[in-house]
Amino acid sequence: MEQITDAPVVDHFWKNDDLGWISIPKNANMATRYLLEYYGCKRQHYSQMREVKKMLIVLRNPYYRLISGLFESNLRKEFMPWTNVDYGLLLQHLYHNPRDFDEHVEPQSVFIKNIKFTHILQFELLNKAFKDIGVFKPKVVDHFIHKEKLHSSKAGDLRIILNNNRKWVDRVVEKYYTKDIEVYKNPHSLLKT
Numbered sequence: 461m462e463q464i465t466d467a468p469v470v471d472h473f474w475k476n477d478d479l480g481w482i483s484i485p486k487n488a489n490m491a492t493r494y495l496l497e498y499y500g501c502k503r504q505h506y507s508q509m510r511e512v513k514k515m516l517i518v519l520r521n522p523y524y525r526l527i528s529g530l531f532e533s534n535l536r537k538e539f540m541p542w543t544n545v546d547y548g549l550l551l552q553h554l555y556h557n558p559r560d561f562d563e564h565v566e567p568q569s570v571f572i573k574n575i576k577f578t579h580i581l582q583f584e585l586l587n588k589a590f591k592d593i594g595v596f597k598p599k600v601v602d603h604f605i606h607k608e609k610l611h612s613s614k615a616g617d618l619r620i621i622l623n624n625n626r627k628w629v630d631r632v633v634e635k636y637y638t639k640d641i642e643v644y645k646n647p648h649s650l651l652k653t
Contacts, residue, residue, distance in 0.1 A: 463570050464558035464636050470571065473509060474501040479595065480512040484571040485564045486529045487518040488586050488610065495590065495604035514593065515575070519568060519647055520583035522640040523629060524618045529564035530554065531615035536562055547621050551628035555635060569639040576652040586610055 463469060474481045474496050481496055483489050530550045535542050537560070539550060554561055581589035587605045590596045615621060622629055633641065643650065 463566060465561050465563060465566055466559045467561070467563040467566065469563060469566060471506050472503050473506065475504050475509075475512055476500040476502070478513045479516065480509070480514070481516040481518075482571060482575060482577075484518065484520075484568050485566070486525050486532060487520045487568070487583055488605065489518075491604050491606070491609070492518055492586075495596070495601065498600060498604065499596070509575075514579055514595065515577045515652070516579045516581060516593075517572065517575075517577045517650065518581045518583055518586060519644055522568065522633065522637045522644055523622055524613075525568065525583075525640075526565065526629065526632065526637065527618050527621050528613050528615050529566075530561075531613070532564040533561045535614075536564075545615070547625045548628055551625055551632050555628065555632050558636065567637050567640045569643055572643070572650065575650075577650050578652055580647040580650055582647075584610055 470483055473483065474493060476496075476499060479496065479499065479501055481492065481501065483493065527547065530547060531542070531545060534540060534545055534550060539553065539560075540546060554565060558565070579589075579593055587601055587607045587610065590601045590605060591598050
């Protein structure tokens with residue numbers, strides 16, 4: 461997948477001797493990073509990527525990620541006051557001028573590249589997904605990955621925003637996020653075989 465913005469896409473990942481993780485903006489990045497740093501993962505350049513026992517990625521519903529990313533990009537680029545965001549206008553702007561935005565609206569597939577993973581963690585169930593891997597202590601996961609934050613957004617109720625802007629959401633998704641939809645529907649395509 462090609463980039464849609466001019467923002468630099470990360471060229472690093474986090475790893476220790478056993479774990480590796482690819483960071484994707486708006487996919488519980490900071491919480492996951494802090495959790496993995498607690499377990500000794502350090503930032504490395506992609507050129508340092510080598511086989512690790514467990515390679516992780518967090519995937520998020522592309523529709524919810526789009527709205528959350530628009531809100532975050534708007535905060536940084538200040539297209540309009542964050543207290544009164546018109547998502548219809550932002551979606552139209554993104555549709556016609558994606559280069560005006562930042563990495564928070566880049567498709568997830570841009571960050572995935574051709575990397576294969578041993579564990580694909582669903583954003584909406586992230587707390588449980590980390591515990592199911594068997595490496596992380598449940599109390600430590602609970603400290604870093606807050607279940608209630610996985611179902612809320614600074615943007616507001618994502619379902620309402622999506623429903624109120626369905627026409628433009630669908631147009632933007634069709635134009636830029638079809639690969640993300642495919643990956644989200646078939647995450648096993650990213651697994652190591």
